[in-house]
Each structure stands twice: as C-alpha cells, then as structure tokens.
Amino acid sequence: MAADANAAFHAVVTGRVQGVGFRYSAVREARRFGLRGSVFNSGDSSVEVHAEGDLPKLERFLAWLHEGPPGAHVRDVEVTWGTPTGSYSRFDVEF
Numbered sequence: 889m890a891a892d893a894n895a896a897f898h899a900v901v902t903g904r905v906q907g908v909g910f911r912y913s914a915v916r917e918a919r920r921f922g923l924r925g926s927v928f929n930s931g932d933s934s935v936e937v938h939a940e941g942d943l944p945k946l947e948r949f950l951a952w953l954h955e956g957p958p959g960a961h962v963r964d965v966e967v968t969w970g971t972p973t974g975s976y977s978r979f980d981v982e983f
Contacts (some may be wrong), residue, residue, distance in 0.1 A: 896925075896972040901935045901953055903963030910935050911965040911981045921945040924976035928983065939979070940972040945957035 901910070906929050914927045914937060923941035930936050937953060939946055956962045 894972065895946050896940040896943075896970045897946060897950065898968045898970065899939070899950065899953055900930070900966045901937065901962055901964075902933075902960040902966075903956075903958070904959075905935045905956060906933055908959040909957050910960050913960075915979055915981055916945070917952050918949055918979035921949050923949055923950070923979050925979050926976065926980075926982040928981065938976075940974070940976055949966040 911927045911929065914935070917927065918927075918939060921941065923939050923945060924943075925937065925939040927935060927937045939949060950965070950967065953965050954962055
C-alpha cells in the first residue's frame with residue numbers, strides 16, 4: 889500500500905448523474921488529486937465511487953462529487969469512510 893493511502897471512502901452519488909459524463913469527469917478529478925480507486929454506474933441510476941489516498945485530497949474530491957460535472961444534478965452523496973485496501977494502482981472507470 890502506498891504511504892499516502894491513509895484513508896478511503898465509498899460514496900453513492902444520486903441525482904442526474906448517469907449519461908452526463910460523471911464517471912469520466914470523476915476519473916479526471918481523482919487522478920488530478922493523485923487518488924486511487926474506481927467509479928461505476930449502478931443499476932439504480934446512481935454512481936458509486938471507491939477512493940483511497942491522502943485524507944485532505946479525498947475531502948477535496950468528495951466536495952467535487954457533491955457538485956459533479958456540468959450537466960449533472962447531484963441530489964445526494966452518501967459516504968462511508970473506511971480503511972484503504974491498497975488494491976488500486978490508479979483511478980479508473982469500472983464496468
């Protein structure tokens with residue numbers, strides 16, 4: 889596990905978050921912050937995010953998740969904090 893992977897979260901983002909480029913924008917933002925993890929569309933029209941990294945960077949990424957990209961309308965972000973697994977080498981879209 890990377891030395892800076894000191895925190896992790898799982899987030900479920902609801903609202904108009906599918907079909908608006910949310911996943912690819914999330915990848916761009918997470919990589920900009922140097923985070924590792926994944927993002928994917930859920931069957932219930934939400935987007936799920938697993939992210940690991942430095943706590944202040946995770947908090948900034950989480951703030952971005954509350955806004956999303958242009959065209960998205962985020963209604964809610966349900967977050968569960970946890971321990972990093974160290975199983976991610978970068979941040980990607982999961983299918």
